[in-house]
Amino acid sequence: MALTRLAEGFRQDVRYGIRQVRANPGFTAAAVLSLALGIAANTSIFTLFDQVLLRLLPVENPRELVQFRMEGGRFGNQNGDGVHTFSYPLYNAFRDQNTVFSGVTGFMTGTVSLVSGDRGQSVESTWVAGNFFSVLGVTPHIGRVLSTEDDRPGDGAHVVVLQYDFWQARYEGRQDVLGSTIRLDGIPFTVVGVAAPDFEGTNPGLLTQLWAPVNARAALIPNWRQTIENERSSWFYLFARLRPGLTLEQAQAEMRLVHDRQKQQELGGEFFAKFPDTKDRFLRQTMSLIPASRGMSAIRRTFEQPLIVLQSFVGLVLLIACANVAGLLLARATARQREIAIRGAMGASRAQVVRQLLVESSMLALAGGVAGLFLSVWLTRGLVRFLPYNEDVLSLSTTPDARILLFTTAVTAITALVFGLLPAFRGSNIPASTVLKDGAGSVTGNREHVRMRKAFVALQVSTSLVLLIGAGLFVRTLDNLRKVDLGFTTENVVMFAVSPATRYEPARKLQLYRTLMESLATVPGVRAVGANTSRLLTGGRWDSQISIEGAPRADGNVPWSFFNAVTPGYFEALGIPVTMGRDFTWNDWGGSRQLALVNQALATEHFSATRAVGQRLGQGRNVPMDTEIIGVFGDAHYHDVRGTVPMQTFVNMDSAIDRVNLLNVYARIQGDPRAMMPLLRQQVGRVDADLVISEMRMLDEQVNRRLANERMLSFLSGGFAVLATILAVVGLHGVLAFVVARRTREIGIRVALGAGRAGVIQLVVREMLMMILAGVVAGAAAAYLAGSYVETQLFGVKAAEWSVFAAGVLALLTAALVASFLPALRASRIHPMHALRHE
Secondary structure (H helix, E strand, O other), X not given: OHHHHHHHHHHHHHHHHHHHHHHOHHHHHHHHXXXXXXXXXXXXXXXXXXXXXXXXXXXXXXXXXXXXXXXXXXXXXXXXXXXXXXXXXXXXXXXXXXXOEEEEEXXXXXEEEEEEOOEEEXXXXXXXOOOHHHXXXXXXXXEOOOOHHHOXXXXXXXXXXXXXXXXXXXXXXXXXXXXOEEEEOOEEEEEEEEEOOOOOOOOOOEOOOEEEEXXXXXXXXXXXXXXXXXXXXXXXXEEEEEOOOOOHHHHHHHHXXXXXXXXXXXXXXXXXHHOXXXXXXXXXXXXXXXXXXXXXXXXXXXXXXXXXXXXXXXXXXXXXXXXXXXXXXXXXXXXXXXXXXXXXXXXXXXXXXXXXXXXXXXXXXXXXXXXXXXXXXXXXXXXXXXXXXXXXXEOOOOOOOHHHHHXXXXXXXXXXXXXXXXXXXXXXXXXXXXXXXXXXXXXXXXXXXXXXXXXXXXXXXXXXXXXXXXXXXXXXXXHHHHOOOOOOOOOOEEEEEEEEOOOOOHHHHHHHHHHHHHHHHOOOOEEEEEEEOOOOOOOOOOEEEEEEOOOOOOOOOOOEEEEEXXXXXXHHHHOOOEEEEOOOOOOOOOOOOEEEEEEHHHHHHHOOOOOOOOOEEEEOOOOOXXXXXXXXXXXXXXXXXXXXXXXXXXXXHHHHHHHOOOEEEEEXXXXXXXXXXXXXXXXXXXXXXXXXXXXXXXXHXXXXXXXXXXXXXXXXXXXXXXHHHHHHHHHHHHHHHHHHHHOHHHHHHHHHXXXXXXXXXXXXXXXHHHHHHHHHHHHHHHHHHHHHHHHHHOOOOOOOOHHHHHHHHHHHHHHHHHHHHHHHHHHHOOOHHHHHOOO
């Protein structure tokens, strides 16, 4: 019976709430719009936050997975991030000498040219140990997955497993793809299966389009067997699955013992016999295990902190929206004092009044949540465009799923409570006798309501200032990075990758790449063209110790350099000056001499300004110094925009031709570069139909991609800060309008007694000035305290930069004074006779 009465009462509250919402369209629109913007901002950021930072890998019991990590420095060759990569012999030791894992597996990623039928394209591949799918617990959709039999030592089976979405896009989901032959860099491989639909690889957000046995990579890469057997070559990412009942700490303790035994064995090898002074540092290396339930995401590594910062920003935006709507509801409750008092006099309890007001606020929150959800889809699509990845490998969804719907529902429910509960309790706490005897109370409200609305304004002002200061820091950071002298010219340069879809012997590649470069240079509108192996501003790096005659070799002070292999024309295409000596020429191509150019930083560090040209160096420590320096080029960034320019050594590409599969071409264009892109594609096809082109874009766009973090933080924080300020200004304007209405009689009397318009304006503005100043002080203090968290995201500006704080305070005070002036101006025009009749 009680439940029936409660349900009937709720239905009545809903019907009455709908009538109230319809009867006040202006109020409803303002409230719903404020909430929709706040909820949309939160939902859009959380959509990426969830996929990048929170979701577990779609594998069997993902919380049992761990990843290996090495700290304390590396020795030898590195391919990967240098922290989570290991040598293949060390992988074998971890796999075979443990009792804590049900399986240890490994993988490496790369790009290959795939040709099937008459179509070629560049695809993202992962080369895996044969037990990769079994350790992760991934089943096939059709066919089978790879097995240990496919990954035979010496020469793995030439078989691949396709990713489901790639299978759908490339092969239209055809079953007859099983057993078909495709060519990877010209080598035939057989498709044996398609992985389960939800498995996209161990790099969440970025698709792996196919998997192949790591030992089969020997068919594509010369000397791959030497790489696999080399204890000092780290390139394999290792995952493992804990045995049931064991903890990560227990597994780590055992694996460190295994690692220590392996280190003692390695100390007897050739490397440490040659470099005995490195033994102590080698022994200080520490292996650790980290949770791997969420995979190893490149997007997460790059965008984790920006997404956390942005999620905090949008949370503050929603707080401002809630404060704004709470202020509107307080004003609405004040205007309904007579109605509420009459309901109380007729027997309605305070709980019933509170329930009615909460139902109305929940309806507003529901409308705002629905509108925000639809708006968030559009916002999320815009967010994804900030990510520096090609759409064909980016697998972040912009469509809300069950998790996002649950999040939006939770945010909407919390929002309804945050902005609805306090106004409901305050609005219901009205003495009926006072209101019914005093008609003015129904319009103006009491001082407590005014103080509460002022408190909401102070909260909005302080929060808006935090966002404005944060946005100012990120905008300054982006501006500073854009002003960095890169050392090369980005305007009117087209860049693209070229990889052969077949395997060529070194002599054939020498001729092919020279023909390609010379042919591209003849295209009308091409001013200069060159190529390298380590693409500009992608974070990729090729670095090594170097040997220089007379340079110090003491431990900890070994000469080191970044390397790149380039063709003739590279420096001209990018506008990098050769300041001493000469550039590479095609007459050097294919010769017996090992030639290099070094940058100004290396020449200054190890040679006098005039002695670098003609000197010799070697790549590695205590190796023959067989490379002649023929020139010095100007310092230029190619790894990153931040930081100083490292020492660089650029060798002639012909000396590394057996290791070159992918060529990064740069063409300086006279005229419209985008109009030249089809012509460049056609010319590459004329040279060799088996050359696959990928990632063609402007070099300016590549710079923007490298600054994706900073661009995302700058544009989005700026947008959210402006939105928050607008909401705060609207709230301030509403409070002052309410104050003017409340003090209409007083203002009329002051005018009748001779007060001028300037005095009235000053009176009204002063009403909120203390609250605004209190909000500014609180916001500045909060921004200062939060500055340490974003310090690592800044460049060329301090977290406590006074000019940014001053600009934020000035912008907010200006907006607040403008919002205050309009109600004050209306107050100054109040006629005394109208005011004295005011109720």
